[in-house]
Amino acid sequence: MTSAQRKRKExxxxxxxxxxxxxxxxxxxGTSTQAIAQTAGITKAQLHYYISSKEELYQQVLGEIVAQWKDIFFLSASREDPALAITEYIDRKVRHALEYPDxxxxxxxxxxxxxxxxxxxxNDLKSAVEEASGVIQEWIDSGKIRPVDPLLFQINMWAVTQHYAEYEAQTRVLMGKPEHSPLDADRIVxxxxxxxxxxxxxxxxxxxEKP
Structure with a gap:
């Protein structure tokens, strides 16, 4: 990668x-391109060299976030082991929310x-959710887990794991954690x-492992 390519990527x-x-x-x-440029540390003119409009940028970022959600879904090599799959999913989801609350x-x-x-x-989001629901239903049908509503089970996990980002201010007050101090990820997970x-x-x- 050339220095120009590296700079462009940055x-x-x-x-x-x-x-x-x-x-x-x-x-x-409520967001202006001037605000985005200022936060990015570039001029407004430089910003518009890379984007055509804030609406296009919004769509681009929204698509990337949906793709991130799909990547974090717990359908991985551990899909045959529900306890491991759920544990890994919650760990990834909580830590991602704490590290990238915005x-x-x-x-x-x-x-x-x-x-x-x-x-x-x-469609991308629904396909990932439907795939995960299918796996959860397989766990139920094979007797690996108690019966749950596969869709609501996922939605409830999202609600719990994302709470610490969406309601960070409330969480900090209740946990006695001042701003900029790390929340206890291990405890939450x-x-x-x-x-x-x-x-x-x-x-x-x-x-x-307990005796």
């Missing part, structure tokens, strides 16, 4: 990160306003994991 990354931050805080209507807030804000920009992305494993009639690895 600017693209800065624009993406700035867009997520500004859209998460102010929404599409990603969750961006997506939550879009959904909260009626999801007017989601039309191009619903452990509690959420136990909650959903128990719903399935499963046990965590730590519980199984």
């Amino acid at each position: 600017i693209h990354g800065a624009i993406r990160n700035a867009a997520i931050q500004e859209f998460a805080r102010n929404g599409l209507a 990603v969750s807030r961006f997506f939550a804000n879009e959904i909260a306003r009626g999801a007017p920009e989601m039309a191009p992305h619903w 452990a509690e959420a994991t136990q909650l959903f494993l128990q719903r399935c009639g499963l046990h965590s690895k730590e519980e199984e």
